[in-house]
Amino acid sequence: MHLTILTGATALVLVGFIFELVRRRRLREKYAVLWIVVGVGVLALGLYPHGINTVSRMFGVANGASLVLFSAVLFLLMVCLHLSWEVSRLEDETRVLAEETALLRLRVDDIAARDSEPQRERERATS
């Protein structure tokens, strides 16, 4: 019974935290769905810590803890891969922005130079 209190409370805090992040729009929806699914899974596991043994036997895994560790490692690996992929994509996007700003800066400088020319000429003419 003590075990269920510990795991259940941990899971509840985790789910509450994820929900709060989503509610405040700190997580984009696509990630929110992922983490809510994870939270619900952890909650189920926390409330019925012994249920995992039944499930793992269904998959042919002798020990529930092994199944949890295996799926956790696999899941974290995939999250890491996904984040690397996202970072590469973001780098590509910022790269295009950097190019764009460089081109725009040149144009702005050209236009500013063109605009200031006639003004200077007028000043020269009046002085």
Added chain:
Amino acid sequence: MTTPLTGAEHAEPAATVPAAVPRTLIIIPAWNESASIAGVIGEIGAALPFVDVLVVDDGSRDDTAAAAKQAGATALSLPYNLGVGGAMRLGYRYARDHGYDVAIQVDADGQHDPAYVPKLLDGLSEASLVIGARFAGEGDYEVHGPRKWAMSMLSFVISRLARTKLTDTTSGFRACNRELIELFADWYPVEYLGDTVETLVRTIRLHHPVAQIPVTMRQRQSGTPSQSPAKAMLYLGRAFFALVLALSRR
């Protein structure tokens, strides 16, 4: 732009440029090269009065862009460092948007002699991409150890692919025509060595002829090349990786 020009100033370039000369842009990717950039631009201006010079300042901390403008080139300033590949893609974008027929990449450190540019231009009548290559008979540049193995491996594989002898596939002294400017403006690898090796592989795969012109490269006017054996070994690994990736991409 709107400064009143006298007739003579206007007519002068037109008089010295034969009608056959294509609109040519020299692209110089530069990162913290304020010491040498003005000299390089001045030399190009003296040797090749018919070309425009674009310096892509790749997020320099010194005043490379200002020095380039002072020397009479157009300067594009990237807000932060993107690497040679990123700077070159921007250069090709500029060349595409401004309707240049030929784009030539030249290093900012002064090791590429602009006197070879007319030869590169001549080469473009036969090929879409012309490389100014070391180890092709001219000059006495030599490398040893892993760096040499890397270069030999690259030139062996890419020469077979191109069905022509290419001795210096990592050379940053190259000219390309309008078709390739349009390709490179949209697609230009930004990874290390991708800008030289992968562009070559892609160009060849798209059935654009590639040629090389033997050149002598000079000592850099500033900066020192990396010589340590560990770095040379790393270079070999990265060259191999870049080649495998380039060949695996369709």
